[in-house]
Amino acid sequence: MRDTEFRQETDQLIQVYVEGTLNESEAARLLKLLKERPELGDQLQNDFALDAMLRDLSSDSRMGTTALSNSLSEEKHDRVAWRRWLALAALLILTVTPVAYFWSQSVTYVASVQGSVTVFRNQQQFAAVANFPLTAGDRIQCSEDGIAEIRNRNEATRFRLSRFGDLIVNQLGKGTCLELRRGDLEAVVATQRVGNSVQVATQQASIEVVGTRFVTTADSGFTRVVVGEGSVKMHSRLERDLSPIEVKEHEYAVAAPGAVFQPRHSADSNDRSSVPLKVSAKKEMFTGFGSWLPDGNGVRQLEVARIPNERSRPDGTIDRDKANLHSFYYVPLATSGSVRLRANVDIHETTNETIRDGELHIWRAGLGLRFPEHEVSLHLHVRNEVVQSPQATLRTRCLLPTWNRFIQIPLDGISDKKLAKLPSNSFHLLWEVHRKSPTSLELRGKIWSMEESEPIDWLVISYTGVVDGPISAVTFETFRAACTFRDFQAELLLQ
């Protein structure tokens, strides 16, 4: 009971204090209590600060007042220094009226900046600084280490653009529409008024939200949305037939060509680093010379490629120029992003037909990626039954399936030491293609036999050149060998 009375008394005194109507006896009592109960000091300060915040909110609030408030007099302690305000207003009117008007129309602004951030407006560009007001049509670009925090003065909504972020502000005010071309956009969206919403569009998706917390990552190849609180509605812009999905708290979803469009649980951050791509060897087949058969989640080559209808010699050999043939099997795969490919390769036939012509016994098997005018591939390379250093090859396309240029790409970090004989006729092949920019790639590969554990090191190949567009297919390819590519998997890398 005493506690209740004490609480009532302190609440009463604190309220009178923040109202500014404390009389001397109340002041003496409050002072005494503050000295006796130091914890009361924290409450008083918190209440005083919160009271100030509430008064601050009310002064520029658009929440309106109640009908009752209009009939009553203004509170006594709301002391406004009118003369100072008038002077301030006069100064503002004289010096900054156009800007003030501009500001009043634009309540969204760049609140803080780290690194290099540029705002493009009407074919002009400005280095963004803190408190830079934004208008519809502005485009904001961040450097690699650039971060721009965007806030709205009238609500708690805020965005943080980073990692090469490229954002176009399409609409502000009633309904915010942003277009994220690239980079990361973290968003905290306050509960929106009826009829308002915040939309973030990317090349692959649009995200609609009425109050939540989420992160959008966009690249040329994919859009990922990770929801921290609430939920968002995500529409795919890649396939019209796809229904929008709801991505809830602790879930993420990826919109990318070839990726399954569905929410996934994001408890483990590693889960967000890649998503499987829908690829099927059964879908379509392209061949050079050779004969291939889809086999489960892979493809089997029936025999070493040779010119059709060309007969072997009586001793089973054929001429070099008739056996020296590549064979290709294409699996369609459409993506502009970074990818990881895996396959297990069984070699079930290599040709020795050309030994008779004095040619060393060479064969190759590998995986390639096809770009509009180029193809890069990574091969296991065997010469006279001795495994050589793996080879990476860039080919420039002329007319399919003829290639007019073959460039051997130097492999960094690979020993020239010849490997021992292939311990078995099976090996693993892992191939990653990281897009660094629209025209440069970093290629990383691993090849190891079934008897070995996966090597830690990668074969790293950096290539900068005209990689002119999206990947359109994966190529299984052989040279003087017949293989089965088993357990083929393709993943889109999201980081």
Add this chain to the structure above:
Amino acid sequence: MANDARIIQVVLAHSTFVKALAVRFAPWPGLADDIAQQVFLEFLSKEARWDLTNDPKPLLATMTRHVAMRCWRERTRQMPEVLRQLAEHVRELADQSELSPRWEDETAALRKCIEGLPKKSRTLIDLHYFGKISTPDMAKELSMKTEAVRQAICRIRSNLRQCIESTLKAGFYA
């Protein structure tokens, strides 16, 4: 024109920051608004001196401290002794505590928390803060005792404080 734009940006964007400092340096009702207005008046009158390409917060913080000290001296000089003693005691307490670096975030969270208040609490806050109605007048309108209204408002603020802290604890970004 470019500098004018920066000036108005600084004033508009830092009003909350200056107000927060003023509340800390001069914790007496009604002073914070006066201090904030004076700070910006002085800031505008000397605009040619400032390099606005730098963060203006350190400058504004120093100006706010000086103006607050001035206003505090003027205000407390006129107070009865016991009120002056109370004011000084509260100011000492404020000096010992750290200024919340998240005033802007707290204000944003406060908006959200107000929206989540029960209807009766929301009405009291609306009337008192947004309707600018004194607690005795509210008591008359609501047929309550003034003490009860004051205690209720104090309790609502306490609930709002808890709501703000839990909102900020959850973090703004995923």
